[in-house]
Amino acid sequence: MDVTIVVPLFNEDESLPELCAWIERVVNANKLSYEIILIDDGSTDDSWSVVEKLRAANPNIKGIRFQRNYGKSAALNEGFKAASGDVVITMDADLQDSPDEIPELRRMIVEDGFDMVSGWKKKRFDNTLTKNIPSKFFNWATRKASKINLHDFNCGLKSYRKKVVKSVEVYGEMHRYIPVLAKWAGFRKIGEKVVEHRARKYGTTKFGWERFVNGFLDLASIMFVSKYGKRPMHFFGLIGTLCFLVGFVMTMYLIIARIYDPANSLVNRPPFYIALATMIMGTQLFLAGFLGELIARNAPGRNAYLIEQKLGVE
Structure with a gap:
């Protein structure tokens, strides 16, 4: 037709x-x-x-x-x-x-x-x-x-x-x-x-x-x-890792500053809570990437690809 x-x-x-x-x-x-x-x-x-x-x-x-x-x-x-x-x-x-x-x-x-x-x-x-x-x-x-x-x-x-x-x-x-x-x-x-x-x-x-x-x-x-449909970890994992590293670096800096200056309390400093929140967000995003990978790998179309031609292959 x-x-x-x-x-x-x-x-x-x-x-x-x-x-x-x-x-x-x-x-x-x-x-x-x-x-x-x-x-x-x-x-x-x-x-x-x-x-x-x-x-x-x-x-x-x-x-x-x-x-x-x-x-x-x-x-x-x-x-x-x-x-x-x-x-x-x-x-x-x-x-x-x-x-x-x-x-x-x-x-x-x-x-x-x-x-x-x-x-x-x-x-x-x-x-x-x-x-x-x-x-x-x-x-x-x-x-x-x-x-x-x-x-x-x-x-x-x-x-x-x-x-x-x-x-x-x-x-x-x-x-x-x-x-x-x-x-x-x-x-x-x-x-x-x-x-x-x-x-x-x-x-x-x-x-x-x-x-x-x-x-x-x-x-x-x-x-x-x-x-990112077939590789969600590349998106969520990357952002999660960056967030976690930023939070971790901030936390280490504040801890070292506290060691050198005992009078400088961590709990009274807003950056400390920002760093903790950033690390938690990074961990959650990283876990979201793992969950996305589990879903993608068990999806019916995970290995469905459009093939233009085949030569000598059934």
């Missing part, structure tokens, strides 16, 4: 028929074999009824329905599991992403050799105060932290080589960091394409200010896990 289009949705019953008809026109005009996977993330409107009608009219349309709202990351993860196309394209269901971008996004994977291509909504129709300015700051911070030169990490319109979506696990609110997850998994050829951003035609946005706060917390998590 040439392409799988994965569409997470939440309360988008008005836009779904138009979106699917548009996708069908584009893929048929380009003679592509395709499937559309619609993931209903616990909608409270008639979205699932619409999905059932669309499926009855077109067997290339498939649906997944969550019992409750789990979020976009969960929807994408299930869509990736079900995808069978050589190229997987994701887009939002609100008609702000144009299906006319599908052929070029696919071509950049198939012909240009990219592992994934992220859309860049260079010209937006969102409110500047509540979306554009925070988005630019968020993307700048992510770009600096991840060393991935993309302008719009959160754009829902992306294309992937099939192997990429089968190699990453999207959870929590990690959908905005799929390029980081892909790079962590070893897929280095990540491209970008300027895409059309359309004004919302139906309904209202499902995202608020809290997504930016959660976004930075998720970025810190993924950067930590990607670097």
